Amino acid sequence: MQTQTTGKVRGIIANLLTIEVDGPVAQNEICFIHLGDTRLMAEVIKVTGKNASAQVYESTRGLRVGDHVTFAGHMLEVQLGPGLLSSNYDGLQNNLATMDGVFLKKGEYTEPIDRETAWDFKPLAKAGDKVTAGDWLGEVMEGWLTHRIMVPFTMTETYTVEKVTQEGSYTVDQTVAVLKDDKGQSHPVTMVQKWPVKRAITAYKEKPRPFKVMETGVRTIDTFNPIAEGGTGFIPGPFGCGKTVLQHAIAKQAEADIIVMAACGERANEVVEIFTEFPKLIDARTGRHLMERTTIICNTSNMPVAAREASVYTAMTICEYYRAMGHRALLLADSTSRWAQALREMSNRMEELPGQDAFPMDLPAIISNFYARAGIVTLNNGQTGSVTFIGTVSPAGGNLKEPVTESTQKATRCFYALSQNRADRKRYPAVDPMDSYSKYLEYPEIITYFAEKVGPEWIDTIWEGKNYVRRGKEAYEQINILGDDGVPLDYHISYWKSELIDFIILQQDAFDAIDASTPMERQEYMYTKVINICRQNIEFEDFEDCSAFFKKLINVFRQMNYSKFQSEEFKRYETEIEELLTEKVQA
Amino acid sequence: MAKAFQRIYTRLEGITKATVVLDAKRVMNDELATVDGRLAQVVKISGDRVTLQVFGGTEGIATNSEVVFWGEAPSLNVSEELAGRFFNAYGKPIDGGPEVEGEHREIGGPSVNPYRRQQPSQIIPTGIAGIDLNNTLVSGQKIPFFADPDQPYNQVMATVALRADVDKIILGGMGLTNDDYLFFRQSFENAGKLSRIISFVNTTDDPPVERLLIPDMALTAAEYFAVDKNEKVLVLLTDMTLYADALSIVSNRMDQIPSKDSMPGSLYSDLAKIYEKAVQLPSGGSITIIAVTTLSGGDITHAIPDNTGYITEGQLFLRHDSDTGKVIVDPFRSLSRLKQLVIGKQTREDHNHVMNTAIRLYADAADAKTKLENGFDLSDYDLRALDFAKEYSLQLLSIDVNINITEMLERTWKLFAKYFTKEELSIREDLVEKYYGN
Numbered sequence A: 001m002q003t004q005t006t007g008k009v010r011g012i013i014a015n016l017l018t019i020e021v022d023g024p025v026a027q028n029e030i031c032f033i034h035l036g037d038t039r040l041m042a043e044v045i046k047v048t049g050k051n052a053s054a055q056v057y058e059s060t061r062g063l064r065v066g067d068h069v070t071f072a073g074h075m076l077e078v079q080l081g082p083g084l085l086s087s088n089y090d091g092l093q094n095n096l097a098t099m100d101g102v103f104l105k106k107g108e109y110t111e112p113i114d115r116e117t118a119w120d121f122k123p124l125a126k127a128g129d130k131v132t133a134g135d136w137l138g139e140v141m142e143g144w145l146t147h148r149i150m151v152p153f154t155m156t157e158t159y160t161v162e163k164v165t166q167e168g169s170y171t172v173d174q175t176v177a178v179l180k181d182d183k184g185q186s187h188p189v190t191m192v193q194k195w196p197v198k199r200a201i202t203a204y205k206e207k208p209r210p211f212k213v214m215e216t217g218v219r220t221i222d223t224f225n226p227i228a229e230g231g232t233g234f235i236p237g238p239f240g241c242g243k244t245v246l247q248h249a250i251a252k253q254a255e256a257d258i259i260v261m262a263a264c265g266e267r268a269n270e271v272v273e274i275f276t277e278f279p280k281l282i283d284a285r286t287g288r289h290l291m292e293r294t295t296i297i298c299n300t301s302n303m304p305v306a307a308r309e310a311s312v313y314t315a316m317t318i319c320e321y322y323r324a325m326g327h328r329a330l331l332l333a334d335s336t337s338r339w340a341q342a343l344r345e346m347s348n349r350m351e352e353l354p355g356q357d358a359f360p361m362d363l364p365a366i367i368s369n370f371y372a373r374a375g376i377v378t379l380n381n382g383q384t385g386s387v388t389f390i391g392t393v394s395p396a397g398g399n400l401k402e403p404v405t406e407s408t409q410k411a412t413r414c415f416y417a418l419s420q421n422r423a424d425r426k427r428y429p430a431v432d433p434m435d436s437y438s439k440y441l442e443y444p445e446i447i448t449y450f451a452e453k454v455g456p457e458w459i460d461t462i463w464e465g466k467n468y469v470r471r472g473k474e475a476y477e478q479i480n481i482l483g484d485d486g487v488p489l490d491y492h493i494s495y496w497k498s499e500l501i502d503f504i505i506l507q508q509d510a511f512d513a514i515d516a517s518t519p520m521e522r523q524e525y526m527y528t529k530v531i532n533i534c535r536q537n538i539e540f541e542d543f544e545d546c547s548a549f550f551k552k553l554i555n556v557f558r559q560m561n562y563s564k565f566q567s568e569e570f571k572r573y574e575t576e577i578e579e580l581l582t583e584k585v586q587a
Numbered sequence B: 001m002a003k004a005f006q007r008i009y010t011r012l013e014g015i016t017k018a019t020v021v022l023d024a025k026r027v028m029n030d031e032l033a034t035v036d037g038r039l040a041q042v043v044k045i046s047g048d049r050v051t052l053q054v055f056g057g058t059e060g061i062a063t064n065s066e067v068v069f070w071g072e073a074p075s076l077n078v079s080e081e082l083a084g085r086f087f088n089a090y091g092k093p094i095d096g097g098p099e100v101e102g103e104h105r106e107i108g109g110p111s112v113n114p115y116r117r118q119q120p121s122q123i124i125p126t127g128i129a130g131i132d133l134n135n136t137l138v139s140g141q142k143i144p145f146f147a148d149p150d151q152p153y154n155q156v157m158a159t160v161a162l163r164a165d166v167d168k169i170i171l172g173g174m175g176l177t178n179d180d181y182l183f184f185r186q187s188f189e190n191a192g193k194l195s196r197i198i199s200f201v202n203t204t205d206d207p208p209v210e211r212l213l214i215p216d217m218a219l220t221a222a223e224y225f226a227v228d229k230n231e232k233v234l235v236l237l238t239d240m241t242l243y244a245d246a247l248s249i250v251s252n253r254m255d256q257i258p259s260k261d262s263m264p265g266s267l268y269s270d271l272a273k274i275y276e277k278a279v280q281l282p283s284g285g286s287i288t289i290i291a292v293t294t295l296s297g298g299d300i301t302h303a304i305p306d307n308t309g310y311i312t313e314g315q316l317f318l319r320h321d322s323d324t325g326k327v328i329v330d331p332f333r334s335l336s337r338l339k340q341l342v343i344g345k346q347t348r349e350d351h352n353h354v355m356n357t358a359i360r361l362y363a364d365a366a367d368a369k370t371k372l373e374n375g376f377d378l379s380d381y382d383l384r385a386l387d388f389a390k391e392y393s394l395q396l397l398s399i400d401v402n403i404n405i406t407e408m409l410e411r412t413w414k415l416f417a418k419y420f421t422k423e424e425l426s427i428r429e430d431l432v433e434k435y436y437g438n
Helices: A219-224 A243-253 A268-277 A305-323 A336-349 A363-371 A403-411 A420-424 A444-453 A458-482 A489-506 A520-535 A543-562 A568-586 B153-163 B178-190 B208-228 B240-253 B267-275 B303-311 B351-373 B380-397 B405-419 B429-435
Strands: A006-013 A016-021 A029-035 A038-048 A051-056 A068-075 A077-080 A118-123 A136-142 A145-150 A159-164 A168-171 A177-180 A186-189 A193-196 A232-236 A258-264 A294-299 A328-334 A375-378 A384-393 B007-009 B012-015 B019-023 B032-035 B038-046 B049-054 B067-069 B075-078 B103-106 B142-147 B168-176 B197-203 B232-238 B286-294 B314-321 B326-329
Touching: A016 A068, A029 A051, A038 A068, A038 A305, A068 A193, A077 A305, A136 A159, A219 A458, A219 A489, A219 A520, A232 A243, A232 A403, A243 A258, A243 A268, A243 A328, A243 A384, A258 A268, A258 A305, A258 A336, A268 A294, A294 A305, A305 A328, A305 A336, A305 A363, A305 A384, A336 A363, A336 A384, A336 A403, A336 B267, A363 A403, A384 A403, A444 A458, A458 A489, A458 A520, A489 A520, A489 A543, A520 A543, A543 A568, B032 B049, B075 B208, B103 B208, B142 B153, B142 B303, B153 B168, B153 B178, B153 B232, B153 B286, B168 B178, B168 B208, B168 B240, B178 B197, B197 B208, B208 B232, B208 B240, B208 B267, B208 B286, B232 B240, B240 B267, B240 B286, B240 B303, B267 B286, B267 B303, B286 B303, B303 B314, B326 B380, B351 B380, B351 B405, B380 B405, B405 B429
Parallel strands: A232 A384, A258 A294, A258 A328, A328 A384, B142 B286, B142 B314, B168 B197, B168 B232, B232 B286
Antiparallel strands: A006 A016, A006 A068, A006 B038, A016 A051, A029 A038, A029 A068, A038 A051, A077 A193, A118 A136, A118 A168, A136 A145, A159 A177, A177 A186, A375 A384, B007 B067, B012 B019, B019 B049, B032 B038, B032 B067, B038 B049, B075 B103, B314 B326
């Protein structure tokens, strides 16, 4: 091993240090600044001659020129192993639950993975097997989840399994397998491995185009703009439009094995809500507590800015780790704008030439690289695993023409625009049905998937519904300009058909026990029913007759949304709707 | 103020309007210093070259001025003696009283571990229905008034503070006019509650950069009472727009590249560091922050209110209601994000329903008003909605209302019964049976 590089602090501006080094230093290398007995973690972000610039993941108060620095010889790494699930970490993967005291202490770093817990290990590979990075050697049960112990991702050669330990109880640091490389050298493998977060884990065979849909239980997403498993989407919206409520709804209901929530530069009380509620709430699909499938990476807005940037990478790496085990991971990051702002603060201190709105020039590249880490993959053993990624964006002043929103829009396939107008009218979720889109609706793979799963005409029905909404919006504008009497009756009918779709399908009560989550089967049933009514040519005497009829209809449909699927109550309302329709058609 | 290990320098290498540069050794980041007797803080170190931000401005400072380094970051002495006192931005008494004895604590300290926070759950009643009924405040919350400069936000804030059931009230005044400062002082004195109040005040007479210290001073005192003494503390910060303006002055002097609206790129983090001090602690203590962000011409897309909105848990809008001549809390644009944690739980079961229905009917009245203005005929319902809106505004939304929440609910039910049928309310049936017309 080479001798450790050390250095001395030469300059300080806020959390940016200039360090004079005495040896080799790598871009993105981690170093520690000695402040008395505490060590402050920092990352090298630029090297000029003998001087390295480093961003400190802590407050730099009290540092002086001349303070000693030691370099770690590696980039920012996370530890991967059993025990990640249900944990609460900060952006650098320190376990928040095991920290002492009410306040975060400078330089206090805690173990992300418990070293004492023993896990029941079952071997999967046997002596003589040829293996490489990401191949499964054994498994342990991490609560309810099968957690595969893999060949470390850094071991990319081909190895022969010399030995896999027998079934039994082991702690994470015990050797569970020994691998031999082609030079005959043995490599012991434990249950825990390290990985630099800013690098994507690519220990898989291939990354095909997404070919199935991830259900979220949110109708405006699943029915109108579905997101693919392994897909990418983002939710931009001004404050107060329900970004967080929508993200929490997705976290609670999405069809994924594990959820990683990266609270990136947002309010601490929102994370407290997850800490408080998720251990109590039950996942309707599995009957288990939501916390059992959730890992929280929490760097709230008052925590050090540099660690905010690290937090999204930490979260993504954990998702990729579970993907390599063949699981479906969902990453929710709230909000990626705060991450971009952290980049801006740093770039500004380094006196780089700024791009638009003072953001760094390479912002679009950074964002698209990051989103590209999501995806569904075929593993070496033929199984699939996925990382689906939905980020929120907080555009300044609610204006979508700003660099973070624009760059993210280029990098993602689903766009869920939250509209101030809908939020003001309390039409939640405030996802704008016209501005939002899902590119996956155009994927032949997804079209085939829907044809098999739901029905051959489903995709066409989605486009048909979108068209009713568009026509309704156009009619509404005309009615507003010309007055109720100034337009033909058809305009009113168009408008009310779109209102029917809006109220019954697009709007959803996130706080109602039943309406909050709608399984696909129920979505299909209700949507087909609504569309069938839109297709009918119902005659009305005048616009008042029309609005009165649709108001009544919407009211009964809403009661249906609040009732258990196919229950007595549900069917009673359904009959009521039939009667309303028959009455109208006969009259 | 002289300390044992003082390092004194007498040669400045550069002077700008807000900063001075000199060569000095072993200087600490964030350290305080005095430059010709004026307080300054280290903001940049490059080798031996140190940049100091001079809070009071640099007018008249000469290149041979004496610079004394203190070896510590800005601090405040904390103890029970703080109660009832008035201080300037440096934590020095301005009420003629003695210096406070107590523990010497650095301001702008660390954040609370989010995992150790408790979910806010205690209601803070204010007697103002526009707040208690529609935008209920919860202890541990952070919420600003978004107000135009001509609105009586300081008066409303003083009223809220004096009515709130809290152990300590801490006022952080930034760029207060002397008149407003005296107003606060008099209101607190008249209410006989001076002993519960601590004030840190920077008036318009004082240099603007000094303001940057006010929130941290106020919150260090707040943390002392909330964390060490388990008390419920209410912090009032007015006006945060002037604080942000001071930030932009400093970043400009340091040649930083401005982002939106000439604000520094770090505005979000700078504001979050302050507002996120609001907390409900496991020991029962809490810090609640009510702030004021003045708007220019009601524009909430400006960087200051915009970033604030993303950080705080809602916002309160004041509006002059021309129909009644009262200042009301605008029910449409105001929002308390934490209200659902307490309404219907610590208040009566019908709270949520009454609140939503009243606002919906108030919105109907607004629509009717538009119709009227456009020359369309009004229906009977429209006319009733308009009458309702007027009384609702007068009896409930107006900021001079002072009743408890149950009375607010009863008043609203009376108005419902006076102007609307049960069907028009479309409230859950069992609640209508219980409260309508009773």
